[in-house]
Amino acid sequence: DVKVTQSSRYLVKRTGEKVFLECVQDMDHENMFWYRQDPGLGLRLIYFSYDVKMKEKGDIPEGYSVSREKKERFSLILESASTNQTSMYLCASRSLWTGRYGYTFGSGTRLTVV
Amino acid sequence: DQQVKQNSPSLSVQEGRISILNCDYTNSMFDYFLWYKKYPAEGPTFLISISSIKDKNEDGRFTVFLNKSAKHLSLHIVPSQPGDSAVYFCAASASSGGSNYKLTFGKGTLLTVNP
Numbered sequence: 242d243v244k245v246t247q248s249s250r251y252l253v254k255r256t257g258e259k260v261f262l263e264c265v266q267d268m269d270h271e272n273m274f275w276y277r278q279d280p281g282l283g284l285r286l287i288y289f290s291y292d293v294k295m296k297e298k299g300d301i302p303e304g305y306s307v308s309r310e311k312k313e314r315f316s317l318i319l320e321s322a323s324t325n326q327t328s329m330y331l332c333a334s335r336s337l338w339t340g341r342y343g344y345t346f347g348s349g350t351r352l353t354v355v
Numbered sequence: 356d357q358q359v360k361q362n363s364p365s366l367s368v369q370e371g372r373i374s375i376l377n378c379d380y381t382n383s384m385f386d387y388f389l390w391y392k393k394y395p396a397e398g399p400t401f402l403i404s405i406s407s408i409k410d411k412n413e414d415g416r417f418t419v420f421l422n423k424s425a426k427h428l429s430l431h432i433v434p435s436q437p438g439d440s441a442v443y444f445c446a447a448s449a450s451s452g453g454s455n456y457k458l459t460f461g462k463g464t465l466l467t468v469n470p
Binding site: 245250278281282283284289331343345346347348349351 | 389398400401460461
């Protein structure tokens with residue numbers, strides 16, 4: 242069964258901390274994505290990566306950066322966490338060849354910044 | 356500019372009845388549509404999809420209808436079950452225009468099925 246694994250289900254961090262959210266997929270997918278989900282706002286794209294070492298800004302990249310050094314791993318970095326970054330973070334991946342048939346999502350990381 | 360709109364934030368139905376979730380889109384380049392289901396503290400899971408060359412796709416209790424002229428699609432769940440209670444996201448993609456099949460999501464509709 243194909244999988245997207247996010248390293249933490251729940252995370253509590255302090256304001257100003259540097260936070261790393263890790264995502265690993267075992268499907269050899271080229272494309273990977275980071276979303277955040279907030280009530281009333283739906284899923285908003287933060288960053289995505291079409292392939293290794295490639296990255297593009299999504300709709301709300303401010304305050305975030307990403308790293309994709311290996312095909313299977315896509316990391317989201319909060320350079321200096323703030324309380325407005327408290328959210329559910331979702332990683333997704335897809336194949337370049339079957340990608341139009343949708344994404345596979347991880348289970349999410351609920352991040353609380355205090 | 357919201358290209359995929361789910362205008363009902365929530366919907367409540369009785370077990371056994373039909374649930375109808377609606378979605379509108381504005382981008383005429385969209386040619387593939389998907390519905391995802393999301394339980395709390397879990398990632399969204401793919402439910403059903405439809406290509407723009409069709410107007411209906413059915414999978415068990417789930418049917419998606421597409422009205423291209425109205426830029427509207429709907430998800431029908433019959434009969435509704437308590438386990439269907441979740442947030443449903445509508446998503447769309449375009450095969451051209453440089454989007455490279457990137458999905459655009461609506462804000463979601465919370466469906467509650469009451470026993």
